[in-house]
Amino acid sequence: MDKYTLSGRVAREGLRLSRRRFLVSTGALVAATACSTAPTGQQQGGGQAAPAGTVKLAAWTIGPDAPSYYRRDNLVAAAATLNKELEKDGTKVELEATFESGGSWDDYKQKFVLAAEAKQAPDIVVAGHEDMAPWAAAGYIVELDPLIKKYDSKFKDVIPTLWDAMKLKDKTYAIPQDTEARPLYYRKDLLAKLGWSKDKIDGLPDAVKKGDFAWSDVVSTAKEAIAKGIVDPASGWYHRPSRGHDFYSWYYANGGEMQDKASGKLVLVPSALEKFYQVHYAAVKVDKITPEQFMGLPGKQWNETVTAGKVLFYNAGTWTWKDWQSTYKVPEQALWDNVGFTLVPAAQRGGKPFTLSHPLVYMVTASSKSQELALRLIANATTPELNSQHSVTSAHLAILTTQEKDPTYQKDKFLLATSYMLGYTTFIPNHPKYGAYDEVLFRFLTAVEQGQVTPKQAADSAVSELRTQLRDELIVR
Amino acid sequence: MARTGTLQLEREEQAPSWWRTNATAMLFMGPAAILVIVFFFVPVLLTLGMSFTDIATATGLSGWQWIGTANYEQIFRGSFTGLIVRNTVIYVLLVLTFNVLVGLGVALLTVHVRDQVGGFFRAVWLLPRISPSVVYALMWTWAAAPPPFGIINEFVAPFGVAPRFWMNTDPWMFILFLNGFVGASLGMLIFTSAIESIPEDLFRAARVDGANAWQIVRRITVPLIRWPILFVLVYQSMSLLASYEYILLTTNGGPGLYITEVWSLWAFHTALQSYAGNLEIGLGAAMAAILVLVGVAVSAFLLRAFRFNDLVSEPRVEIT
Numbered sequence: 079m080d081k082y083t084l085s086g087r088v089a090r091e092g093l094r095l096s097r098r099r100f101l102v103s104t105g106a107l108v109a110a111t112a113c114s115t116a117p118t119g120q121q122q123g124g125g126q127a128a129p130a131g132t133v134k135l136a137a138w139t140i141g142p143d144a145p146s147y148y149r150r151d152n153l154v155a156a157a158a159t160l161n162k163e164l165e166k167d168g169t170k171v172e173l174e175a176t177f178e179s180g181g182s183w184d185d186y187k188q189k190f191v192l193a194a195e196a197k198q199a200p201d202i203v204v205a206g207h208e209d210m211a212p213w214a215a216a217g218y219i220v221e222l223d224p225l226i227k228k229y230d231s232k233f234k235d236v237i238p239t240l241w242d243a244m245k246l247k248d249k250t251y252a253i254p255q256d257t258e259a260r261p262l263y264y265r266k267d268l269l270a271k272l273g274w275s276k277d278k279i280d281g282l283p284d285a286v287k288k289g290d291f292a293w294s295d296v297v298s299t300a301k302e303a304i305a306k307g308i309v310d311p312a313s314g315w316y317h318r319p320s321r322g323h324d325f326y327s328w329y330y331a332n333g334g335e336m337q338d339k340a341s342g343k344l345v346l347v348p349s350a351l352e353k354f355y356q357v358h359y360a361a362v363k364v365d366k367i368t369p370e371q372f373m374g375l376p377g378k379q380w381n382e383t384v385t386a387g388k389v390l391f392y393n394a395g396t397w398t399w400k401d402w403q404s405t406y407k408v409p410e411q412a413l414w415d416n417v418g419f420t421l422v423p424a425a426q427r428g429g430k431p432f433t434l435s436h437p438l439v440y441m442v443t444a445s446s447k448s449q450e451l452a453l454r455l456i457a458n459a460t461t462p463e464l465n466s467q468h469s470v471t472s473a474h475l476a477i478l479t480t481q482e483k484d485p486t487y488q489k490d491k492f493l494l495a496t497s498y499m500l501g502y503t504t505f506i507p508n509h510p511k512y513g514a515y516d517e518v519l520f521r522f523l524t525a526v527e528q529g530q531v532t533p534k535q536a537a538d539s540a541v542s543e544l545r546t547q548l549r550d551e552l553i554v555r
Numbered sequence: 556m557a558r559t560g561t562l563q564l565e566r567e568e569q570a571p572s573w574w575r576t577n578a579t580a581m582l583f584m585g586p587a588a589i590l591v592i593v594f595f596f597v598p599v600l601l602t603l604g605m606s607f608t609d610i611a612t613a614t615g616l617s618g619w620q621w622i623g624t625a626n627y628e629q630i631f632r633g634s635f636t637g638l639i640v641r642n643t644v645i646y647v648l649l650v651l652t653f654n655v656l657v658g659l660g661v662a663l664l665t666v667h668v669r670d671q672v673g674g675f676f677r678a679v680w681l682l683p684r685i686s687p688s689v690v691y692a693l694m695w696t697w698a699a700a701p702p703p704f705g706i707i708n709e710f711v712a713p714f715g716v717a718p719r720f721w722m723n724t725d726p727w728m729f730i731l732f733l734n735g736f737v738g739a740s741l742g743m744l745i746f747t748s749a750i751e752s753i754p755e756d757l758f759r760a761a762r763v764d765g766a767n768a769w770q771i772v773r774r775i776t777v778p779l780i781r782w783p784i785l786f787v788l789v790y791q792s793m794s795l796l797a798s799y800e801y802i803l804l805t806t807n808g809g810p811g812l813y814i815t816e817v818w819s820l821w822a823f824h825t826a827l828q829s830y831a832g833n834l835e836i837g838l839g840a841a842m843a844a845i846l847v848l849v850g851v852a853v854s855a856f857l858l859r860a861f862r863f864n865d866l867v868s869e870p871r872v873e874i875t
Contacts, residue, residue: 213612321830371723379704524811
């Protein structure tokens, strides 16, 4: 046994090397190692120049909505332009990009985590911006500031507010892939039946922007429509029927905060939380503009009901505008004729309206042996032409200031009409414990609508539970 | 001394070695024992170990730390713990009672009708068990869909029952039926074979003595199938404590604030499903570890309460 070990026993057994033999052996070993390693192109880390040879890159992207396939196709197109740039260095990038459509975020994220642990992660992964917090903490993705600085001309036209969602404790870990807004949609035909003039209907987004039309006006209008039989009972306002980030627009609108900028800790404002719950409690239990037992309604049924014009106000993402056309076969002109969209009105008149965005982002993984090339690939995908193509296909908003002048983007009047919403947008926090925070707030929201607890009880219990779970990672204001 | 040495030698020669005595048993039980150790004991030990760490997506497999009993403290201080314990107790007791009573009832009924009819009826009862879980759960979800849809709404409308979103308004009823129809089929099969193996003479003698059907069931059938009943009780208690798939596929612990969340689903949600990304594997492992301990305690209690040792002991009188 001894002779197979690397311990001192080897020497004791009489294996003796002359200096000459040692040098020859070592030289041979180094030469053999050099020959056996992959081309230098595949060993490139951050900050190095492009290597000669073929470099294989892999990227994972996801919809899950089918029209978002340009998340993959834009990277493929970017690989072509990158290869032209790399010609003089003798480098060629071979990209293997995948796009998952119709799957679940949970499965996709779990697959990435397992791959990252096995050091088999792709070079680039597209996911929600909030994923960067746990993934950066685990060391699955890398900070991009040095590379962004090196190629800053490629990113200069990114809409500045979007960078807020790309940072974790002042370090940038991601590049925006797309974004959206979550408007309040309204039926123009139903408002007309209520006696609203065309000017008043078309002017609603401006009235909301100015704070002249507040949330209380949404509620009173919905109640009036129900009372006059223009919509069925409890069909005045539909929020989304399942878990999602949209709900927090009402928390922000009532003075809520989610993250402390200085410390990066999560924040709860109990008074705003209670008002957030009160909005939903009142909608279901007091004003009866939203159905009882609403959470859990199948998405298909929700969409069929709103596209049939049976609900006066409803919240959904900008991307659903395209989904209603492709999946629910509503002609675009019918949408323009009958459906309007505005920001979520301010909590009180004179206040500021809100929306919430959830940008998807590109991240470069720690497993990547070609991080700089991966970032250059992302940079080449971050152009007005490519992003506009994705925007018009999937109804996601521009992430570049230059997109608004892009001919493709210019042709899409829905995108042009909703782009201003990014000026009013908010984000969910980038924090590793956001999952626990979101779980508690959402469960109490469903409890309030179910009538299990009052808004005050929900707010108090949520604060108490999150204090237990998050300890010093939570600030209560 | 020489005499003692001789005696010892004789004894050693007479007494076979431990290995010689147990070699056959070890040979037969060895593979199964290895499987049990690798797939049952090792995971339990790993779960216990992980429950004392902060392992999560954010720590990865390399950045975790030992945190002592902090996960257990968080569970016992949490405001949802009491509610989820209560849900779990209700779920296990309710579904277990349904499984055993309905399984026994169907078994008794089907052995007292013509073989073909009984066999057909039992085959129908087996359908939920042989259907894929997801398909079975989806069928229930569609049946209980919100108005204006849902087969149940169609059925009850002629009786003046207002249409509703049954899965949200009566979630426990659906969880009971969903699990019960699957679970009862196992008891039905076991009880049927046990009842059919009771010697016919006993039933004839009872009838000659004037016993009615209820008395026969109570005084003869049930006492003679105590062992299968114990097996079904213990096995299904453990299954139910650890099962959550139908709840996950239908109510997912809702509606509202954990109305149907049971302990095993809570552990799953914490460790393996996070809407916003960070799986808290250490905390989920602590929940699973508590479940294992409760499972062992419940099994021990049931085995003691039903005098398991008496049931499996050699009969005192052997009739040849």
